[in-house]
Amino acid sequence: MAKTFKPGKGYSRKDWDAVADNPALTKEQMSKAMPFADALPELAASIRRGRGPNKAPTKKLVSLRLSGQVIEKYKAGGPGWQSRIDQDLRRINKIK
Template sequence: MTRRLTDRTGEVRELTDEDIERMRPMDEVLPANLKRAIGQRGAQRTPTKVKTSIRLSRDVIDHFKQGGDGWQRRIDQALKQYIREHGSD
């Protein structure tokens, strides 16, 4: 006999080895509209950024990459700060 995974309030109980053995791969149980390839993004609701290509000095790139992942976001933030401080004229 299988036990329910949730109680009446929706609280999920701890999974047992039996629960895990009964699990099926996601691609067998997900509806087609939720299936995506690894790394594939879903449709954006409203694009907030514009894809562009820009040539920057090696020292600028090295500086921002030193902080690890998110270096492009940090460049974007630095440029936004520049606009706030110097205006958009």
């Protein structure tokens, strides 16, 4: 059964068309396949590394429940919405 293109999955129709006619791998080919970390160790290490600890942590991770309207309003402003919430709370509470 052939898979079909589905928009909004992180790739374009052009990307899909470029690889859509690739044949399925055989059991023999699969047996020779290397794990990603073995095939591309530097790339795998960079992905695993992530952000890492802060040198001088100034913020604390908390779980906070906010109304959907508040989250939508901040997210509508684009990236950095969490920092804007922090700035607004600091301003309201007169924290420098």
